[in-house]
Each structure stands twice: as structure tokens, then as C-alpha cells.
Amino acid sequence: MKLSQLLDRDGFTLMNAVGDRDVTGGICGDLLSWVMARGKRGMAWVTVQTHMNVVAVASLHEFSCVILADGCVMDEEALRKAETEGVAIVSAAHPAYAICGILHDMGV
Amino acid sequence: MDDRFFVHREEYPITAGDFSAAGDASARIKYVLRKLGIDSALVRRAAIAAYESEINMVIHSAGGTLTLTVDRDTIRLLARDRGPGIPDIDLAMQEGYSTATEAIRELGFGAGMGLPNMRRCSDRFTIRSSPGGTVIDMEFTIGKESG
Numbered sequence: 301m302k303l304s305q306l307l308d309r310d311g312f313t314l315m316n317a318v319g320d321r322d323v324t325g326g327i328c329g330d331l332l333s334w335v336m337a338r339g340k341r342g343m344a345w346v347t348v349q350t351h352m353n354v355v356a357v358a359s360l361h362e363f364s365c366v367i368l369a370d371g372c373v374m375d376e377e378a379l380r381k382a383e384t385e386g387v388a389i390v391s392a393a394h395p396a397y398a399i400c401g402i403l404h405d406m407g408v
Numbered sequence: 409m410d411d412r413f414f415v416h417r418e419e420y421p422i423t424a425g426d427f428s429a430a431g432d433a434s435a436r437i438k439y440v441l442r443k444l445g446i447d448s449a450l451v452r453r454a455a456i457a458a459y460e461s462e463i464n465m466v467i468h469s470a471g472g473t474l475t476l477t478v479d480r481d482t483i484r485l486l487a488r489d490r491g492p493g494i495p496d497i498d499l500a501m502q503e504g505y506s507t508a509t510e511a512i513r514e515l516g517f518g519a520g521m522g523l524p525n526m527r528r529c530s531d532r533f534t535i536r537s538s539p540g541g542t543v544i545d546m547e548f549t550i551g552k553e554s555g
């Protein structure tokens with residue numbers, strides 16, 4: 301699935317200026333070292349954590365995007381950092397459970 | 409004479425409590441290893457280990473340094489901090505063990521996975537600790553991934 305296909309759905313907003321990319325898997329969780337241990341390149345990471353270290357983890361793993369559940373937003377500094385690192389930050393107006401369902405239905 | 413070909417050495421200071429800079433050293437390490445043409449699966453393992461050690465120094469220590477050394481066949485990451493040390497290393501190495509405070513846990517740290525992640529990612533892992541500081545020495549064998 302392309303990230304742009306997800307952004308075409310209701311309630312998904314790209315928060316920073318990054319290019320389109322393939323979403324090749326998914327991971328859901330708010331414990332950073334847990335995600336660090338299990339993450340793989342290209343994954344979409346669904347979380348409610350919004351601070352700078354989320355960007356660090358996503359960047360090290362080269363995740364395709366971070367999807368912030370429940371309408372969570374990230375501060376400007378972290379968004380800019382994510383942009384520099386090429387990490388797409390998506391704010392979603394859905395709970396994590398629903399986001400994972402949508403990703404799954406879309407073939408991720 | 410040492411027949412190992414010296415390639416690269418860099419040292420990064422890690423400041424206690426500086427969450428916004430946490431991840432910078434590991435991002436740099438990842439960049440450097442890539443530039444040196446190291447296999448991407450190995451770069452990934454080393455970067456994860458670097459990140460976990462960096463973040464542990466930020467959260468649990470009074471600060472320290474992370475040193476990257478790369479020669480022809482080994483990547484070495486040496487994390488040294490200025491205390492307060494780990495009283496029971498066997499306990500700290502267990503998955504799920506964490507002394508992180510509630511405030512720290514709310515940020516998503518404190519799963520007690522950092523040290524186990526470091527051990528899992530590295531090819532050689534040693535840790536020693538005293539109240540004066542903790543030293544974690546990790547080595548990664550270059551060339552293993554490709555066979």
C-alpha cells in the first residue's frame with residue numbers, strides 16, 4: 301500500500317512534508333524499546349506517543365510512517381525533525397484498534 | 409604489530425536528562441556505518457544497540473560517552489557513564505525489569521527491554537558496573553550477515 305492511499309481515507313492527515321512511500325507492514329505500541337525490538341523497515345507505527353524519541357525510533361528503523369492515534373499531534377520541533385529524517389507523521393482521528401483494522405483491510 | 413586496519417573512531421557525549429538529543433548519537437552512528445559501506449542489517453543492529461545505550465545513559469545515569477570504533481572486521485560500541493551504577497546486573501538484564509519512574513514510563517520508556525535488546529543485537533556483549541559508573545562493551549562482527 302502507498303501512504304497516499306491511506307491519506308485518501310477519512311480522518312488521516314499528513315502532518316509534515318515528506319514524499320509518498322510504500323507501507324510494507326505495521327506495528328502498534330507505545331513502549332519504545334518494545335517497538336525497537338520488533339520493528340522492521342517500511343512499517344507503519346501506530347502509537348499515542350508523540351515526543352521526539354518516537355522520531356528517533358522511527359528513523360532508526362526507517363519506518364514508512366508514524367500514525368498518531370486518537371487525534372494525537374506532535375509538536376513542531378518533533379515534526380521538523382521527522383521531516384529532516386524523512387519520517388512521515390500522520391495524525392489519525394481514529395483509535396489505534398480501528399487504524400490497525402483499516403491498514404489490515406488495505407492489504408498491509 | 410596490530411594487523412587490523414583502523415577505519416574510524418568517534419566519541420559522542422551523552423547528557424543526563426536530555427531527551428530531545430537522545431537518538432542523535434545513534435542516528436550519527438547509523439549514518440557513519442552506512443557511509444563505510446557496512447551491510448544494512450548490521451547497521452540496523454548496531455544502531456538499535458547504540459540507541460538503547462544512549463537512552464539508558466540519558467534516563468538512568470549522570471551522563472557519559474558513547475564511543476564508536478570501526479576496523480576492518482569489527483564495530484565496537486563502548487558506553488561509559490559516570491554512575492550511579494547498576495546494583496544487580498543479572499536483575500537489570502532480565503526482560504521487563506525497570507526502575508523507570510512513572511513520569512518516564514508515560515513517555516513510553518521503562519519496558520525493561522533496553523539491555524536485553526542490546527545483548528540480542530550485539531555479537532559480543534559485556535557489562536560491568538559500580539557506583540562510579542557502568543561500562544557496556546558491545547562488538548559486532550562485520551561480514552557475518554553476507555555469509
Ligand SMILES: Nc1ncnc2c1ncn2[C@@H]1O[C@H](COP(=O)(O)OP(=O)(O)OP(=O)(O)O)[C@@H](O)[C@H]1O
Pocket residue numbers: 332333334464465467468469489491492493494500501505506507508516517518519520521522523524542
Ligand atoms: N546506564 C545505567 N546506569 C544506571 N542504571 C541503569 C543503566 N542502564 C540501565 N540501568 C538500570 O537497568 C534497568 C533496566 O534497563 P533497560 O534498558 O533494560 O530497561 P529500561 O531502561 O528501564 O526500560 P526500556 O529500555 O525498555 O525503556 C533500568 O531500569 C535501570 O534500573
Ligand SMILES: [Mg+2]
Pocket residue numbers: 333460463464518521522523
Ligand atoms: Mg532502557
